[in-house]
Amino acid sequence: MLPRPFFEPEHDEFRTQVRRFIAQRIVPFHLAWERQGCVPREIWQAAGAIGMLCCTVPQQWGGPEADYLYAVVALEEMAYAHAPGPGFAVHSEMVTPYVVNFASPEQKRRWLPRLVSGDAIAAVAMTEPGAGSDLRGIQARATRTSTGWRLSGQKVFISNGQLADVFVVAAKAGNDPSALSLFVVDAALPGVKRGKRLDKMGQHAQDTSEIFFEEVQLAEGDILGSEGDGMQFLMHGLARERLTICIICQARAEAAFSDTVKYVSDRHAFGQTIAQLQNTRFVLASVKADLVAGRSLVDRLIEMYRAGVLDQTTAAAGKLWVTEMLGRSADACLQLHGGWGYMTEYNISRVYADARVERIAGGTSEIMKEIIARGIWPQT
Ligand SMILES: Cc1cc2nc3c(=O)[nH]c(=O)nc-3n(C[C@H](O)[C@H](O)[C@H](O)COP(=O)(O)OP(=O)(O)OC[C@H]3O[C@@H](n4cnc5c(N)ncnc54)[C@H](O)[C@@H]3O)c2cc1C
Structure with missing residues (x-):
């Protein structure tokens, strides 16, 4: 594989530590969590204790203030281990940055140390039954009161919804x-109010839920920034969210490939290994x-993000390409497993099912194309 020169020895040490933690504390329990439909709260605290959560949060707010590559390592190791259950990526990379970047000092003091330690779990609630791609259709409403805001609305597909202690809404x-x-x-x-945990085709250990807000009384300072800043903040946050998805999907595709190389090297048909068949060699060569x-694309996006120059269009192009690539790689790798690939005891069946949502959540492939097209024709 291509060299990755931005990693230093301390990142490799962190990777070893994270890999050991996942092998001991997550992998042996993941199937049971899939059957339960969610993960235990304690795994968040255990991950927090080894510095795997919210790696980039400043020390001022109780975080490790590590460079972004530590976050990359944590995301990749969860993906290499086929462990999408604990929603650490949503918590650390998709919700916490909103609090770090846009919350009041009081909110930061209140939430960030607990998000870093895993004592509190975070979720983001944008999507509604009638509004996903088109956020202008959001019906949830916050009306002013004498002390702050009154929030009412219904959200759906909320990752970490059952466990969350704090929502960015x-x-x-x-x-x-x-x-x-x-x-x-x-x-x-x-x-x-938490609604039902939704039954999904993949990612069974990660809880995805309905959430209801019924006349929730919020303080004045519970708003991020000022009234009307939401779309601008979402646009800022979505570039990092899409990079996160790229990092995870690339690592998942690499893991699927390694598993498949091993499988076809061991499996025999017609007096030879499946790996010796020219079709297998060509399929895996394409993967x-x-x-x-x-x-090379994902590492370039990581470098751009670290340099503060990752724009919306490039992040969208990355998300489109890497999620589609994971989809076709998972499909090709499953096919090479034959019937065993369809059995849940083989990781590849779960990679295949888990991968499907990546072309939908965080903005669908069609919306990524819209964003890219807007970059080509800015006036339209
Ligand atoms: C497992 C899972 C976890 C999720 N986690 C979260 C979460 O934590 N928080 C959260 O807020 N949301 C979450 N989501 C929601 C996710 O972001 C939305 O499902 C996604 O943005 C698509 O919205 P939608 O489902 O309403 O589809 P729709 O917007 O109804 O789209 C339906 C179809 O129409 C297409 N379409 C829509 N508009 C256009 C257009 N302009 N041009 C071309 N085609 C278009 C779409 O691409 C899609 O194919 C999650 C979803 C899933 C499935």
């Missing part, structure tokens, strides 16, 4: 009916070529 707020705002909402507040292209 998108809602229309104030007088302008089109202005979107983001709120930090304590899950313990009266009126925050490998995709992995090389994907690795």
